[in-house]
Amino acid sequence: EIVMTQSPATLSVSPGERATLSCRASRSVSSRLAWYQQKPGQAPRLLIYGASTRATGIPVRFSGSGSGTEFTLTISSLQSEDFAIYYCQQYKDWPPEYTFGQGTKLEIK
Amino acid sequence: EVQLVESGGGLVQPGGSLRLSCIASGFPFSSYWMNWVRQTPGKGLEWVASIKQDGGEEFYVDSLRGRFTISRDNAKNSLYLQMNSLRVEDTAVYYCAREAGATCDYWGQGALVTVSS
Numbered sequence: 001e002i003v004m005t006q007s008p009a010t011l012s013v014s015p016g017e018r019a020t021l022s023c024r025a026s027r028s029v030s031s032r033l034a035w036y037q038q039k040p041g042q043a044p045r046l047l048i049y050g051a052s053t054r055a056t057g058i059p060v061r062f063s064g065s066g067s068g069t070e071f072t073l074t075i076s077s078l079q080s081e082d083f084a085i086y087y088c089q090q091y092k093d094w095p096p097e098y099t100f101g102q103g104t105k106l107e108i109k
Numbered sequence: 110e111v112q113l114v115e116s117g118g119g120l121v122q123p124g125g126s127l128r129l130s131c132i133a134s135g136f137p138f139s140s141y142w143m144n145w146v147r148q149t150p151g152k153g154l155e156w157v158a159s160i161k162q163d164g165g166e167e168f169y170v171d172s173l174r175g176r177f178t179i180s181r182d183n184a185k186n187s188l189y190l191q192m193n194s195l196r197v198e199d200t201a202v203y204y205c206a207r208e209a210g211a212t213c214d215y216w217g218q219g220a221l222v223t224v225s226s
Binding site for chain 2: 001032034036042043044045046049050055056087089091093095096097098099100101102103
């Protein structure tokens with residue numbers, strides 16, 4: 001099983017500043033990496049897939065990068081609605097298998 | 110608008126069974142793989158199972174294979190999760206999610222399952 005490790009566990013950033021979240025895979029997942037945002041009481045929302053492609057309707061301030069084992073989610077200028085928990089997820093095409101990171105809580109500084 | 114609505118959650122005793130349902134609307138249900146994903150405070154998000162468009166193939170996380178069964182009824186736009194021999198550690202919010210490009214692009218609001226005596 002591929003283990004996904006996110007860092008930091010909690011990130012404190014001021015509105016308007018940039019946030020950089022990291023995700024590491026225990027072995028290469030190529031570009032099969034997605035990022036999700038989750039707010040309290042809500043289901044996760046897909047932000048990024050294929051490591052760097054924004055999902056439908058996701059603002060351009062969200063960007064993803066990386067391949068292999070090291071990935072980054074960057075939020076260029078934090079808005080109030082961006083404070084949430086972010087999860088990375090790797091997916092193996094066949095047979096299907098998905099594993100999530102433990103999450104990074106993005107909080108207001 | 111894509112909508113996924115889960116139902117069937119509740120309180121069940123250890124060793125008991127429960128069947129979750131998910132009704133889909135707003136997209137051609139029979140054209141998509143579907144998933145169940147659960148979330149616990151302790152383990153976070155965990156993929157549970159996936160099922161092919163026609164129901165002909167199913168895949169499970171290793172730890173749940175044999176106790177949980179995913180199924181679907183395309184005529185009813187419905188996805189199911191049969192959970193047997195439930196344990197305290199199966200307590201979680203269970204989400205159904207549409208799969209697109211091997212990611213979950215739409216999620217339901219979740220169904221809470223509590224396993225407790």
